[in-house]
Structures are given as C-alpha cells and as structure tokens.
Amino acid sequence: MSSVNIQTEKKFSLQTFFFQWEWLLLLIFVMINIINAHLSPYYLNTFTLLDATMGFLDKAFIALPMAFVIIFGDIDISVGSTVALSSVVMAVLYNAGVPMYLAMLACLSVGLICGFINGILIVKFKELSAIIVTLSTMILYRGIAYIILENQAAGGFPQWFSFLGWGYIKGIPFILALFAVTALVFAFLLHKTTFGRKVYAIGNNAVASRFSGVKVDKMKVIVFTLTGFMTAVASLFLTSKMGSTRPNIASGYELDAIAMVVLGGVSTSGGKGRMIGVILSIFIVGLLRYGLGLINVSSQIVLIIIGLLLIVSVMISSLNIRMGKSKE
Amino acid sequence: MKKLFVGILCLVMMISFAGTSAAAQTAGRYALIVKSAGNPYNENEMKGFAKAIKEIGGTAILKAPAEPTAEAQIMMIEQLIAQRVDAIAIAGNDPDALQPALTKAMKRGIKVLSLDSAVNPQSRMVHVNQADSEKIGRSLIQGIYEMIGGEGQIAILSATSQAANQNTWIEWMKKELKKEKYNKVELVKVAYGDDLRDKSVSETEALLKSYPNLRGIIAPTTVGIAAAGKVLSDKELKGKVELTGLGLPSEMAEYITNGICDWMYLWNPIDIGYLAGYTAHALVNGEITGKVGDTFTAGDLGKKEVIAVGGGTEIMLGAPFKFDAGNIDEWKEVY
Amino acid sequence: MAENKSKTVLNRGSVQKIRELGLLGFIVILSVFIQCRNPSFLTAENLNDLITNTAILSLLSVGMMMVIITRGIDLSIGATLALSGMITAMTVRSHPALSPFLALLLGTTIGLLCGIVIGFLVAKTSILPIIATLGMMNVFRGMTFLISGGRWVSAHQMSSSFKHIATGSIFGVNHLILIAIITYLIFYYFINHTRTGRKIYAVGSNPQSARISGINVDRTLWLVYAIMGALTGLSGVLWVSKFASAQSNTAMGYEMNVIAACVVGGVSIAGGTGKVSGLLSGVLLLGILNNALPLLNVSPFWQDAIQGGIILLAVIVGALVRRNTDKKNLIGREE
Numbered sequence: 001m002s003s004v005n006i007q008t009e010k011k012f013s014l015q016t017f018f019f020q021w022e023w024l025l026l027l028i029f030v031m032i033n034i035i036n037a038h039l040s041p042y043y044l045n046t047f048t049l050l051d052a053t054m055g056f057l058d059k060a061f062i063a064l065p066m067a068f069v070i071i072f073g074d075i076d077i078s079v080g081s082t083v084a085l086s087s088v089v090m091a092v093l094y095n096a097g098v099p100m101y102l103a104m105l106a107c108l109s110v111g112l113i114c115g116f117i118n119g120i121l122i123v124k125f126k127e128l129s130a131i132i133v134t135l136s137t138m139i140l141y142r143g144i145a146y147i148i149l150e151n152q153a154a155g156g157f158p159q160w161f162s163f164l165g166w167g168y169i170k171g172i173p174f175i176l177a178l179f180a181v182t183a184l185v186f187a188f189l190l191h192k193t194t195f196g197r198k199v200y201a202i203g204n205n206a207v208a209s210r211f212s213g214v215k216v217d218k219m220k221v222i223v224f225t226l227t228g229f230m231t232a233v234a235s236l237f238l239t240s241k242m243g244s245t246r247p248n249i250a251s252g253y254e255l256d257a258i259a260m261v262v263l264g265g266v267s268t269s270g271g272k273g274r275m276i277g278v279i280l281s282i283f284i285v286g287l288l289r290y291g292l293g294l295i296n297v298s299s300q301i302v303l304i305i306i307g308l309l310l311i312v313s314v315m316i317s318s319l320n321i322r323m324g325k326s327k328e
Numbered sequence: 329m330k331k332l333f334v335g336i337l338c339l340v341m342m343i344s345f346a347g348t349s350a351a352a353q354t355a356g357r358y359a360l361i362v363k364s365a366g367n368p369y370n371e372n373e374m375k376g377f378a379k380a381i382k383e384i385g386g387t388a389i390l391k392a393p394a395e396p397t398a399e400a401q402i403m404m405i406e407q408l409i410a411q412r413v414d415a416i417a418i419a420g421n422d423p424d425a426l427q428p429a430l431t432k433a434m435k436r437g438i439k440v441l442s443l444d445s446a447v448n449p450q451s452r453m454v455h456v457n458q459a460d461s462e463k464i465g466r467s468l469i470q471g472i473y474e475m476i477g478g479e480g481q482i483a484i485l486s487a488t489s490q491a492a493n494q495n496t497w498i499e500w501m502k503k504e505l506k507k508e509k510y511n512k513v514e515l516v517k518v519a520y521g522d523d524l525r526d527k528s529v530s531e532t533e534a535l536l537k538s539y540p541n542l543r544g545i546i547a548p549t550t551v552g553i554a555a556a557g558k559v560l561s562d563k564e565l566k567g568k569v570e571l572t573g574l575g576l577p578s579e580m581a582e583y584i585t586n587g588i589c590d591w592m593y594l595w596n597p598i599d600i601g602y603l604a605g606y607t608a609h610a611l612v613n614g615e616i617t618g619k620v621g622d623t624f625t626a627g628d629l630g631k632k633e634v635i636a637v638g639g640g641t642e643i644m645l646g647a648p649f650k651f652d653a654g655n656i657d658e659w660k661e662v663y
Numbered sequence: 664m665a666e667n668k669s670k671t672v673l674n675r676g677s678v679q680k681i682r683e684l685g686l687l688g689f690i691v692i693l694s695v696f697i698q699c700r701n702p703s704f705l706t707a708e709n710l711n712d713l714i715t716n717t718a719i720l721s722l723l724s725v726g727m728m729m730v731i732i733t734r735g736i737d738l739s740i741g742a743t744l745a746l747s748g749m750i751t752a753m754t755v756r757s758h759p760a761l762s763p764f765l766a767l768l769l770g771t772t773i774g775l776l777c778g779i780v781i782g783f784l785v786a787k788t789s790i791l792p793i794i795a796t797l798g799m800m801n802v803f804r805g806m807t808f809l810i811s812g813g814r815w816v817s818a819h820q821m822s823s824s825f826k827h828i829a830t831g832s833i834f835g836v837n838h839l840i841l842i843a844i845i846t847y848l849i850f851y852y853f854i855n856h857t858r859t860g861r862k863i864y865a866v867g868s869n870p871q872s873a874r875i876s877g878i879n880v881d882r883t884l885w886l887v888y889a890i891m892g893a894l895t896g897l898s899g900v901l902w903v904s905k906f907a908s909a910q911s912n913t914a915m916g917y918e919m920n921v922i923a924a925c926v927v928g929g930v931s932i933a934g935g936t937g938k939v940s941g942l943l944s945g946v947l948l949l950g951i952l953n954n955a956l957p958l959l960n961v962s963p964f965w966q967d968a969i970q971g972g973i974i975l976l977a978v979i980v981g982a983l984v985r986r987n988t989d990k991k992n993l994i995g996r997e998e
Contacts, residue, residue: 040411048410055403075793121975127982129932131736135923136975143968150964151489153424162428242398242425247964248490249425251397255738259797268791293407299365299394300808307801314790314798366911371813392813394804395915489963520963525906525913526716526953533712534957537703551910558818558907562830579908582818660819 021265024316025280028309032284036291043294049287053176054165056286058241060179061234062257063264064186065227067278070261071190071203072220073270074130076227078118079257081141083235083250086110088145090235091154091245100158107239108232114141115228119221138254145247155244165241175237182230187275199223203271260285263310284309356386358608359408360601361401361418363445365392369550369576369597370419372663373444376598377417380605383627388605389413398422405429408438415439415608417456420447423492427451439611441618443604444597445493449640453611453618456604457637458595459648461493464548465500467593467648468572469510472544475570475590479512480543483535485556485573487523487549497548516542521552528555536569547573550580553592557583577651581660584653591652595645597663603629603645682929685984686944689977690951697955704958711837717950718839719898719905721943723921724928725850726891728942731925732867733887734934735792738918739781740895742803745913747773747899749807752816752909759822766825770900771893777803778892782885800918807911818907829905839901846894851939863887868935924949927977948977 037044062079069076090107094100114137121133167174190196201209202216210216234253239245264281266273285306292302360377362370374390381388389408393400398421408416409432416433420426420442430440430451443456472482484501486494498518505515516539521528528551535542536559545560547553553575560569561583571589583589606626607616616622618641622634634641651659697704723740730737751770755761777799784795818826831838854860865873866883874880903909928945930937952973956966 042410042412045410051406051410055406121979125979125982127931127985128926128978131922131932132926132978133975135919135926136971136978139967139971140975141971143965143971146489146964146967150962151495153422155424166428166432238399241402241428242422243428244422244424246422246425246490248488249397249399252395255797258793262791262794262797268793289403290407293391293404294411296389296391296407298808299392299400300805302805303394303801303808304805307798307805309798310794310801311784311790311798314794315784315788364912366808366811366813368814394808395912517960519957525902525908525910529906530716530953531957533709533716534954537706537709538701538958538960540703554818554908555906576817578817578819579815582907585819660817 022274022277022280024313025264025277025284028313029280029284029287032288032291036287036294040291040294043291050171050173050176052287052290053179053283054173054241055290056282057173057175057179058165058234058237059253059256060260060282060286061182061230061237062227062253063260063278063282064183064275065223065230066257067186067261067264067266067273067275068190068199068223069130069227070258070266070268071199071270071273072130072223073203073206073268074122074220075258075268076115076118076130076134076224077254077258078114078134078138078141079227079231079234080250080253081138081145082111082114082228082231083238083253084245084247085114085141085145085148086232087235087239087245087249088149088154088247090239091157092148094157095154100161104236107236108229111228111230111232111235112225113228115225115231116221118228119224122224123217123220142247149245149247153244153246155242157240157243161240162243163240165237165239182233183275183279187279190275195219200271205271256285259306259310263313356384356609356612357389357411357413358384358386358605358612359389359391359411359413359416360604361391361393361404361408361416363393363419363421364396365394368578368663372597373419373601373604376596376601376603377605378601379598380602380609380627384605384609386414386609393421396421398425401426402429405433409433409436412436413438414612415441417441417443417604417608418447419444420492421445422490423448439608441604441607441611443600446640446642449638452640454607454616454634455637455640455642456600456607456645457642458597458600458645460644461496462500464574464593464648465497466504468497468546468548468574469501469504469513471572471591471593472546472570473510473513475572476513476543481514481516481539481541482544482546483516483539483542484518485528485531485535485545485547485549485552486518486520487552489520491549494548501546521547521549521555523549523551525551525555528552529559532556532559536563536565542569544570544572547571547575549573550575553589554579554583557588560588561586574648576663577656577659578661578663580651581656584651584656587653591650593648593650595648599629600645602627603632603643607632607643682981682984683938683941683944685980686927686929686941686948686977689980690944690948693948693951693955693973697951697959701955701958701960704955709954709958713950713954714843715837715839716954717946718837718843719901720920720924720949721843721946722846722894722898722901723917724924724942724946725846725939726894727921727925728928728930728937728939729850729854729863729887730792730891731922731930731932732863732934732937733884734867734870734932735785735884735887736922736932737781737796737888737891738793739777739796739800739803740891740921741914741917742800742807743774743777743892743895744899744902744917745909745911745915746777746803746807746810747771747896748903748913749811749816749899749909749911751900752821752903753811755822755825756816756820761822761825763824763828766904767828767897767900771896774896774899775889775893778889778895779885781892782888785888786881786884804911804915807913811909811911813911815911816903816909821904821907826904826907829901839905842897842901847939847943854939859883859886864935920949923974927974927981929981948973 086107089110090103093106094103122130198214260282264278358381362373378388391404426447434440440452441454442452446455519531521531545556547556553573566587572592574594575592603626610616610624615624620636626632632643747770751766784790785792862878862883866880924945929941
C-alpha cells in the first residue's frame with residue numbers, strides 16, 4: 001500500500017482523486033479565511049487582503065514552473081541561490097552605470113542561464129538525478145553571488161523600480177495582477193497545449209514517451225530554463241521589495257516553493273498534478289501565514305501548523321485513494 | 329469524508345488554540361520585532377520590552393521570525409501595519425533591505441525605531457544603541473593587548489560576513505590597531521564562523537594550525553566566542569592563546585571560570601528592550617520626535633537624550649559591561 | 664532470472680569499485696594540493712581534528728544512505744538532531760548526576776521515536792518521503808523552540824561527565840571516532856551480510872518484485888526510517904556534548920551536508936545502489952572540504968563556490984567513470 005502501488009494503479013482513480021483534491025484545497029482555503037476573519041478584526045478588509053498578497057507572491061512565481069519540474073518527477077533546489085545570484089548581478093551592473101532596464105534584462109538572463117546549466121547537466125548526466133545536480137549548483141550559484149558582492153549590500157535603484165514590489169494598478173497590487181496573468185499562462189501551457197501533454201507523458205514514463213517520439217531531453221532543458229527564468233522574475237520582485245540586495249537573500253526559498261507545489265497536489269513521484277491546485281495552495285499557505293501573523297502567533301507555532309497542514313492534507317488525499325480503491 | 333472533517337476540525341481547534349495568545353485590544357499597542365526566535369539574547373530583549381510596556385500600561389506585541397532574515401521581517405512589518413499598531417521597534421537583520429517596508433509603516437503614521445542592530449537613518453526615527461560601536465571596537469583591542477602582554481599575532485572570529493554590527497566593530501578594531509602602541513600586535517586574519525557551532529569550531533582550529541604563534545582571538549559574537557572557548561579548553565591552550573570578545577554570560581561562564589577567557593564584554597539585553605519600550609512610548613505620545621536634543625525619562629534607566637550619529641539620531645544605553653571571574657557567577661543565570 | 668540478477672550485481676559491484684577508486688584518487692590529489700598550500704594539513708593533530716569533526720556527519724550518512732537506497736530521502740534530520748540534543752541537554756541540566764550512557768540512550772530513544780513517526784507516515788500512509796520529512800522537519804523544529812522556551816543550555820549547566828562523552832578518549836582515540844567506527848562495522852555487517860540488510864537493496868531496486876518475492880516492503884521502509892532516527896538522536900547527544908551547548912537552531916540545514924556526502928559517495932537517488940565503502944570516501948571528501956577550506960586561507964567569499972564546484976566535479980567525474988565501465992560491460996541501465 002505504499003507509493004509504489006499507487007504509481008501502477010493510478011489510472012483508474014485519477015479522475016476521482018483530482019476532483020476531490022482540488023475541492024479539499026478550496027475547502028481548506030475557505031476555512032482559513034473564515035478562521036482568520038474570526039480571529040483578527042483586521043483581516044477581512046479588501047485593502048488588507050490585497051496588501052497581504054504582496055508578501056508571499058514573489059515565491060509563487062517560482063512555484064509555477066516548479067510544478068512542471070515536479071510533474072517530471074524531478075526537483076530544483078537551486079532556485080533560492082538563483083534568486084540571489086541574478087539579483088546581485090543586476091545590482092552590480094546598475095551601480096556600474098548600466099541603465100536599469102538593461103540591468104533587469106541581465107537579471108532575467110542570469111536566471112535563464114542558471115536554469116539552462118541545470119537542464120543541460122541533468123540531461124547530459126542522466127545517472128545524476130536532478131536533486132544532485134541542483135544541490136551542487138545551489139552551493140555554486142550562491143558562492144558566485146558571494147564572490148561578486150562579498151560582504152557588501154548594493155542598491156540605490158531608481159524610484160520607479162520599487163513599483164514592482166510595492167506599486168498598485170487601480171488599487172490592485174501590481175505583483176498580484178502580473179501573477180494572475182502568469183498563472184493563467186502556465187495553466188494554459190500545462191493543460192491545453194501539446195507541450196503540457198508531453199510534460200505529463202514524461203512524468204508518467206520517460207522511457208515510453210521517448211520511444212513514442214517525445215524529445216525528452218529537449219523538454220527537460222526547456223522546463224529547467226523556464227524555471228531559472230521565472231526564478232529571476234521572482235528575484236526582480238524580491239529585490240524591488242527590499243530596495244537593495246545581498247548575496248544571502250532568499251535562503252530557503254526552494255523549500256517554500258516545493259511545499260506550495262506539493263500541497264497543491266503535484267506528486268514528487270511524477271506524472272500528476274494540476275495548476276489550479278498549485279495556485280490554490282499558494283494562497284492557502286500565504287494567507288494562513290499572514291492570518292497567523294495578524295493574530296501574532298509565534299513563528300514556532302506557525303512552523304508546526306504549516307508542517308502538519310502539509311502532512312495532514314497529503315494524508316487525506318491518500319486516504320481518499322484507498323477508499324476509492326476499496327469501493328472498486 | 330468523516331476523516332476529512334475530523335482533520336479539518338483538528339486544524340480549526342489548533343488555530344483557535346493558538347489564537348488565544350492574541351493580544352487584547354487596548355489603547356497603545358507597541359510592537360517589537362527581534363532578529364530571530366530561539367535565542368536567549370533576543371528573548372531577553374523581548375522580556376525588557378514587555379516590562380517597559382507593562383509599566384506604561386500599553387499592550388506589547390512581540391514578534392520573532394523563525395530564521396534571521398530580512399524577508400521574514402518584512403512580512404512581519406506588513407502584518408503590523410495591517411494591525412495599525414502605534415509603534416514598531418525592530419532589531420534589523422539587514423540595514424537597508426527593510427527601508428521600503430519601514431517607510432511604508434511611517435507613512436501610515438506608525439512610529440518606527442530600531443534597537444540593537446540599526447537600520448539605516450532613512451528608515452527609522454531614532455535608534456536605541458546598546459553601546460558605542462567605536463568604544464566596543466577599541467576596548468576589545470585594548471583588552472587583547474593587555475592579555476597577550478603587548479605583542480604577538482591576533483585573529484578575529486566573526487559571525488557572518490554580512491553582519492553589519494560585526495563589520496562596524498571590526499572596522500573600529502582595525503582603526504585602533506593603527507596606533508603606534510600596537511606596533512608589535514599583528515592582526516593575521518578575520519575568520520567567519522557564520523554563527524554556526526561546527527563552522528566556528530573548524531575556523532578556530534584552522535586559525536590555531538595556520539598560525540602556530542597565534543597569541544589571541546577576539547570573537548565579537550556569542551556563538552563564536554563560546555566555540556573558541558570550547559576549542560581552547562579542549563586543546564588545553566590556557567595561557568598560550570588568549571580569548572576575549574562579546575558573549576552571553578551564560579554561554580561563557582564555563583570558559584571565564586576555567587580561565588580560558590579573562591574577561592569579555594556585553595550589555596544587558598533586558599535593558600535594551602526596556603529602553604526601546606520607553607523610547608517607543610515617548611515617540612507615540614509626542615514627548616520626542618527623534619531630533620537631536622530631545623530628552624525623556626526611561627523608567628528605571630532615568631533621563632535619556634537623543635544624540636546625532638553618522639546621519640541619524642540615536643539614544644545610547646551606556647558603556648558595555650565587563651564580565652570576569654569575579655562577577656560571572658551572579659550573571660550566568662540571568663541571561 | 665536469478666542468474667541474470669547476480670550478474671548485474673557483480674558488474675555493478677565492479678563499477679562501484681572503479682568509481683570509488685576514482686573518488687579516492689580525487690581525494691589524494693586534493694590532499695596533496697592542500698598540503699602544498701598549508702603544511703599543517705597532514706599532521707597528526709589536524710587529521711585527528713578532521714576525523715573527530717566528521718564523525719557526526721559520518722553517523723548520519725550511514726542512516727541517510729539506507730534511506731536513499733530505498734528511494735527515499737530524509738530532510739528532517741537536522742530538526743530531529745536539535746530536538747533530541749535539546750531534550751537530552753535539558754535533562755542533563757536538571758539531573759547533573761545522569762550517567763552519560765543514559766544520556767546517550769535517552770537521545771537515541773527520542774530520535775528513534777521521531778524516526779518511527781516518519782517511518783509510519785512513509786510506510787503506512789503512502790506519503791512521499793520528501794513531503795513527510797519536510798512537514799515533520801517543521802514540526803520537530805517548532806517543538807524544539809517550544810520545549811526550550813527560547814533558552815539555550817550552556818556549557819556551565821552540563822556535567823563534566825556529559826561533556827566528556829565527546830572529548831574523552833580510549834587508547835588515544837576520541838570517543839566520537841570510536842562510536843563512528845563501531846557504527847560503521849555494525850552497519851557494514853548489517854547491510855551486506857544479513858537478510859534484512861539485503862532486503863533494503865531489494866526494496867530500493869524494485870519495490871514491486873520485492874513485494875512479489877515476499878518481502879514486507881512496509882516493514883523494511885519503517886525500519887530504515889527508524890534506524891535513521893535513532894542514529895540522528897545519537898548524533899544529537901554527541902553534537903551537544905561536543906560543542907557543549909544546545910540551541911534550538913542547532914544543525915539547521917545540516918541535512919544538505921549529509922545528502923551531499925551520500926551522493927558524492929555514490930549513493931544513487933534512484934534507489935538500490937550505494938555501498939558503505941563508497942559512502943566513506945564521500946564523507947571523507949566533505950570532511951576534508953570543511954577542514955581544509957579555512958586552512959587554505961582562501962577568502963571567505965570564495966568558500967561556497969569552491970565547495971559547490973568540487974562537489975559538482977566529484978559527482979560528474981563519478982558519473983563519467985561509471986558510464987565508461989557501463990559501456991564496457993554492455994549494460995544499458997536506463998534512468
């Protein structure tokens with residue numbers, strides 16, 4: 001009755017599983033909002049709620065492509081370091097006199113390159129799984145950021161740059177608006193295109209999909225490069241939020257992003273998961289943290305609650321599978 | 329389905345239970361954000377802050393992120409803005425990165441002050457300084473000079489290379505070393521133990537091996553100085569390599585008693601929190617505005633004045649306290 | 664089929680050997696290079712320090728190797744280590760007369776309990792190991808914070824017999840090293856020469872056929888996580904005793920070092936492969952890096968990049984060597 005079993009028999013319970021899973025997430029989401037509103041007089045307020053999203057959405061940009069990676073059955077733990085490296089490069093270039101928009105472009109390119117290197121290493125050395133490659137590059141990328149900036153902070157960005165992390169468009173935070181668009185694009189990409197179907201195919205059975213003509217290596221490089229790129233986008237937002245940067249920023253972002261994806265119903269054994277689940281879980285984790293913060297629960301208890309939420313929700317989903325099975 | 333409901337019910341109960349710690353709504357809510365949770369130094373800062381706020385009659389909101397990062401503190405600042413607190417006191421994990429968040433708080437009418445580890449002058453109204461950085465740096469060099477008998481190689485074991493406090497103190501140490509008096513004292517290396525026990529131990533061991541003639545180590549950080557104390561005790565280098573720096577008396581009691589470290593300095597974290605509490609109160613009721621020359625009474629600590637320091641203003645707690653074999657026993661249980 | 668299988672094992676064995684030799688060669692070259700830069704590297708004292716400092720990492724790696732062989736991973740060990748270390752230290756603080764053996768037993772039991780919980784989640788509720796351990800990491804870490812109440816247990820609060828666990832030695836060999844050697848002997852025998860040990864490989868290489876051939880997969884998984892927990896608990900006591908301090912953020916992120924040691928040592932994340940001898944060279948490489956980087960006097964800002972580069976190089980070289988031998992043996996092992 002372990003994960004192995006599910007892998008082989010998942011075909012017939014797939015539909016019911018997803019149906020229940022996303023409803024469950026929605027239920028949790030609603031519950032959390034009700035509880036938060038009940039416990040804190042400051043919570044249920046459009047302005048507060050919109051503001052709250054600014055706090056956690058930077059990581060969400062990483063979670064979207066991370067879902068693709070995890071559907072493959074791979075993982076990318078170098079994203080936190082990629083955030084730091086791309087941010088540091090941008091700041092250094094800007095302070096060296098490069099125009100801001102070019103520096104931002106450089107930031108995105110660095111992310112792209114970091115992701116590309118991960119992808120190439122992973123497909124060229126299949127014996128090494130993604131976790132090993134990205135574990136090494138995690139240390140390496142962070143190390144390069146340290147070499148570049150040493151113990152300095154760099155900042156002094158132009159005023160308009162702070163708009164990314166702090167600005168509003170017609171009362172809606174810019175980051176929320178952009179995230180909504182990006183999330184739609186990713187959902188479309190995964191569920192409505194051949195690209196998305198190939199992602200699932202590879203996640204279900206890489207060897208079989210290779211025989212049926214899917215260019216597995218190319219797909220993997222594309223997805224890891226995309227992850228690097230989106231990580232750099234997150235880096236832009238985080239840097240804008242902090243107004244300056246250091247080589248030690250965004251530590252632990254990888255685990256936060258992975259937790260969001262996994263809670264969203266994407267399985268690390270590959271092949272299953274949907275975007276809507278990921279998006280819901282991003283807001284669940286974010287608003288739960290925010291709500292607990294509003295009632296000033298100590299961070300230790302928040303740690304425990306998030307940990308239990310992760311386990312309990314995944315456990316419920318696997319119980320559902322079993323119930324489905326026993327009915328068959 | 330039953331199990332599902334039981335699961336959710338548990339969650340609800342847990343959260344409601346956790347929620348009982350939420351503060352009651354009274355006039356005057358003062359928030360303190362320390363660097364991280366689970367550190368006795370920070371816990372004592374919170375204790376002092378709570379004590380001051382209690383004396384004032386307000387409500388204290390104490391926050392500590394699980395990890396010492398600026399990102400976590402930004403989130404907490406936003407949560408406090410949403411709660412419309414009256415004042416935020418913060419021990420910054422990064423001097424610059426909190427500026428946008430703290431400026432936003434000030435724009436919403438919240439009084440902002442930093443304590444212990446300063447944020448830059450643009451993002452605060454006033455800073456509560458535990459002790460003069462210059463004095464700390466200089467007295468550490470003077471201390472090690474005396475311990476090693478005026479000549480020999482010394483090294484510094486710091487926390488992370490990013491820690492602003494540490495770097496300022498190290499700068500002042502280097503300035504003090506330029507004096508002619510220290511001609512025979514050579515600073516051979518600044519090592520970084522990242523405030524991790526294992527790394528601090530490795531770095532200390534490497535210092536001892538790379539510089540066999542090393543005479544003294546200055547570690548201006550609790551984890552570093554305790555790790556160095558442990559290594560010097562284990563290798564029985566008492567009297568051969570001297571140790572001083574800044575550390576918690578509870579952590580250092582062992583090594584001060586056994587003579588590895590003759591003396592070290594620290595200020596009282598309870599007092600810093602206490603002073604920050606009164607400063608926040610003075611800012612909120614308009615007694616001070618954070619301008620040079622403002623004065624107010626800070627409870628048991630008496631009258632305090634706002635002074636100008638490097639582009640900003642601050643309030644000084646006093647000189648660092650010297651801990652040695654004579655007084656360590658009375659302090660080791662306190663903090 | 665049985666014949667086929669034994670052939671594969673044989674070939675894989677020789678591949679492992681070549682890989683290990685390659686890694687050993689790499690370590691020798693690295694050591695020579697370090698020795699040229701700093702002659703104190705290959706001295707008895709430094710080698711003793713190196714092995715002592717690596718002992719805890721090596722204990723954890725044995726457990727992690729078994730977990731990874733079963734296609735799992737354990738991210739919670741840093742938190743489990745802190746929890747068992749903290750509880751043991753607090754017990755020692757309130758009962759100074761507690762015998763060191765009981766302290767070790769207590770810590771190991773706490774770790775074992777943590778491991779049993781994780782084993783239950785992984786084996787019985789089909790939660791993937793990475794999620795179960797990620798979640799429990801948060802829970803254990805949070806519990807450590809809560810139990811300690813933010814206070815540390817300092818050197819002066821620990822009995823000297825407790826601190827002696829890590830500093831003492833028998834016939835000139837440090838206890839930590841002895842414990843590591845004994846553990847390796849036990850697990851070398853356990854993994855290679857007992858039925859249960861072989862079952863771990865069977866479960867890792869092909870869980871379905873393992874199940875069909877009558878192996879209780881769930882029980883094997885449970886056992887593996889319980890062993891990992893017990894070793895982590897033991898390491899927690901050793902850690903606290905070695906550094907004479909228990910903090911709630913002890914060993915945060917240490918799991919990454921352990922996983923790195925395993926993958927460098929040739930344990931494949933895909934499951935089913937990994938040997939104690941290979942693991943030892945992986946642990947050795949990481950130990951040398953931690954010991955030598957401070958000795959080389961490289962800028963602290965370069966240390967991360969060098970460490971990451973060397974790990975990447977080591978795994979790539981290992982992969983290339985394996986690929987070469989694979990070709991020679993005409994075994995096309997896909998994925």
